[in-house]
Amino acid sequence: MAVEKGKTTEEKPGVAVKVTGKSRVLPCKKEERRPTCQLVTFDLPYITFYYNQKVLVYKHGGDFGEAVGKLKEGLSAALEEFYPLAGRLGKDEEGVLVVKCGEEEEGWVGVDVVEAVAEEVEVAELAADEVPELLQQIVPLTGVMNLEGLHRPLLAVQFTKLKDGFAIGCAFNHAILDGNSTWHFMSSWAEICRTGCESTSISLKPIHDRTKARNTRVKLELPKSASEHEDSDPTKGHSIPLRERVFTFSEASIDKIKSDANAGRPEGAKPFSAFQSLGSHIWKAVCRARGLKPEDVTVFAIFMDCRKRVDPPMDDSYFGNLIQAVFTGTASGLVQAHPLGFGAGLLQGVIDAHDAKAIDARSKEWEAAPKLFHFKDAGVNCVAVGSSPRFPVYEVDFGFGRPERVRSGSNNKFDGMVYLYRGREGGRSVDVEITLEPLPMENLEKDEEFLKV
Structure with a gap:
């Protein structure tokens, strides 16, 4: 060593x-x-x-x-x-x-x-x-x-x-x-x-x-x-304190959300995944918690793993960044008024469209005019999802047993940032780590439709 x-x-x-x-x-x-x-x-x-x-x-x-x-x-x-x-x-x-x-x-x-x-x-x-x-x-x-x-x-x-x-x-x-x-x-x-x-x-x-x-x-x-980059952010100085909380959805809850999202799908239509269904469930609840007006625009951002989408595909062992953010948006009233399948359909559409050709086009666009990121770039009234329940976070055993809890630190967290982790109970359970302003978080904690699936 x-x-x-x-x-x-x-101290x-x-x-x-x-x-x-x-x-x-x-x-x-x-x-x-x-x-x-x-x-x-x-x-x-x-x-x-x-x-x-x-x-x-x-x-x-x-x-x-x-x-x-x-x-x-x-x-x-x-x-x-x-x-x-x-x-x-x-x-x-x-x-x-x-x-x-x-x-x-x-x-x-x-x-x-x-x-x-x-x-x-x-x-x-x-x-x-x-x-x-x-x-x-x-x-x-x-x-x-x-x-x-x-x-x-x-x-x-x-x-x-x-x-x-x-x-x-x-x-x-x-x-x-x-x-x-x-x-x-x-x-x-x-x-x-x-x-x-x-x-x-x-x-x-x-x-x-x-x-x-x-x-x-x-x-x-x-x-x-x-600090020079932070000072160039027009939203600097307008931030308020944020709260971070974990909501755990059991395997049965995830299955129920997915079933609800797929209810009424036309015969032969591609089913919505658990991620798309849960994403729609979160999006709908956060719009309610924020008290958005029906005409308010809301954006859903996904940091997508592109390893299997690039041409040629890369192995999971590719070490580095191989992700891109994709975005979809609509009026808050539409997300809230429609069943879960509406939001899930928007997420499915933007995910399926981000193929090798789209990844290459996005890369060329950025290479022609490189842009440095600010949190505001995630979109207005956004929900932004990172991490993945696929990651084996509770299998990280150094010889002392499985972790009791896996958490993200406060870096890269802003209003609407969501990290998804595999639940400790295993199976298809998911820990949803959400960052919101205090009042919307308080509303979310009381939202029986969100919590009691």
């Missing part, structure tokens, strides 16, 4: 979270150099997103220091295969953004690791349906834009000892990888820790050549700083 050690003690403000140690974890064979990884059109738009934060909470009664040692050793081994996460973001000689993987004199950046204790905090507090503010103290790099990856590690991890367990908080630079690759890495890291296997023996090795998906070299004009 290659770890650069440094110890410190530091985080506001809560009893005390940082007890900091270190830098490098690939175990840090002397080896790896090829530069060019960022492509599917990566670059996310440079002005924020670090993608994930928190996994575990019950654990064993020795915390011993567990952390095992996790760091496994992380060092995992970085052998997932080496871009230990690299440095920069530009090549032509000004194209790349990840430099130890080939320069300064070598690897590595992964920042923080060790902390929150002795009075129980697992149940972090696993509650209402997302606690405390969560921001459990995961690193809150409020840090991916652009800062030019000067920071591309992955930071915090291990926090709790009263009856521990939490693993990870912050991934979203310009380097999407959700599919995030959980590919997490599953592989856990596999190494749980089985003691070598990194070369993991179940699914990552594919690092992003030019297989698209080989257009784009010279992106970057803002001088993250």
